[in-house]
Amino acid sequence: MTASSSTQPPERRAELAERLSALRNRITAACLAAGRPPSDVTLVAITKTFPASDVVLLASLGVTDIGENRDQEAAPKVAEAAALGCADVRWHVVGQLQVNKVASVVRYAEVVHSVDRLRLVRALGSRASAAGRRVTCLIQVNLDEPPVAAHAAADTHVRGGAQPAEVGALADAVAADENLVLGGVMAVAPLGAPPRPAFRKLWDVAQAVRASHPGAVMISAGMSGDLEEAIAEGATHVRVGTALLGSRPPFVR
Numbered sequence: 066m067t068a069s070s071s072t073q074p075p076e077r078r079a080e081l082a083e084r085l086s087a088l089r090n091r092i093t094a095a096c097l098a099a100g101r102p103p104s105d106v107t108l109v110a111i112t113k114t115f116p117a118s119d120v121v122l123l124a125s126l127g128v129t130d131i132g133e134n135r136d137q138e139a140a141p142k143v144a145e146a147a148a149l150g151c152a153d154v155r156w157h158v159v160g161q162l163q164v165n166k167v168a169s170v171v172r173y174a175e176v177v178h179s180v181d182r183l184r185l186v187r188a189l190g191s192r193a194s195a196a197g198r199r200v201t202c203l204i205q206v207n208l209d210e211p212p213v214a215a216h217a218a219a220d221t222h223v224r225g226g227a228q229p230a231e232v233g234a235l236a237d238a239v240a241a242d243e244n245l246v247l248g249g250v251m252a253v254a255p256l257g258a259p260p261r262p263a264f265r266k267l268w269d270v271a272q273a274v275r276a277s278h279p280g281a282v283m284i285s286a287g288m289s290g291d292l293e294e295a296i297a298e299g300a301t302h303v304r305v306g307t308a309l310l311g312s313r314p315p316f317v318r
């Protein structure tokens with residue numbers, strides 16, 4: 066990181082540094098409580114609704130992984146962060162992904178956490194190939210109990226995630242595509258239910274995937290409100306927005 070940090074009010078840098086330190090303490094405590102080394106867990110800072118200057122500040126504070134949930138916001142932010150001198154972060158896409166956004170996403174995303182249907186796997190593979198990129202894919206698992214219809218129509222589904230029974234075929238499809246790397250699985254805790262049993266179920270799904278694909282070790286689970294439960298159940302990547310950057314306008318999830 067370079068001089069660009071000086072364009073920020075020093076107060077924002079101090080605020081982010083303080084929140085980051087508190088968050089790292091939470092992650093470390095959760096790892097220790099679970100008997101896991103803190104190096105097991107990667108923080109993915111979810112910067113949606115926050116400016117590229119915050120990405121630059123976070124990178125200067127040692128955050129290596131940045132996540133966004135909408136391509137319309139992420140693509141210009143990636144370019145702006147790069148223009149501000151921020152070259153060394155890995156970009157993750159964590160939100161519901163429409164097929165018509167895939168060509169843009171593969172240009173910057175190293176990891177897509179929200180792969181939940183075959184059509185998306187095919188689009189990611191062909192667009193990654195065209196862009197000369199390899200993209201790591203996580204299969205998003207729907208943990209709603211009882212199962213909610215995963216996707217109403219191809220690209221307009223509301224809540225994402227494949228049903229656990231669909232995950233194996235999706236994982237195989239990702240693994241079979243030479244332009245994609247099967248990283249593992251991802252989930253968002255169900256609404257209105259305790260997160261820990263859901264994260265336990267995700268762990269079980271992850272182990273089933275790993276039995277066929279030993280390299281698929283990533284488990285992306287846990288956000289600001291439930292990262293302890295996720296780490297207790299084996300999360301390797303936590304996706305944290307609010308606890309790090311502050312609250313977002315209420316209409317943005």
Ligand SMILES: *Cc1c(COP(=O)(O)O)cnc(C)c1O
Nearest residue numbers: 111159288289304305306307318
């Ligand atoms: C916004 C978002 C997060 C971060 O949520 P916080 O509660 O702000 O930490 C994590 N995962 C996904 C998929 C998101 O859209």
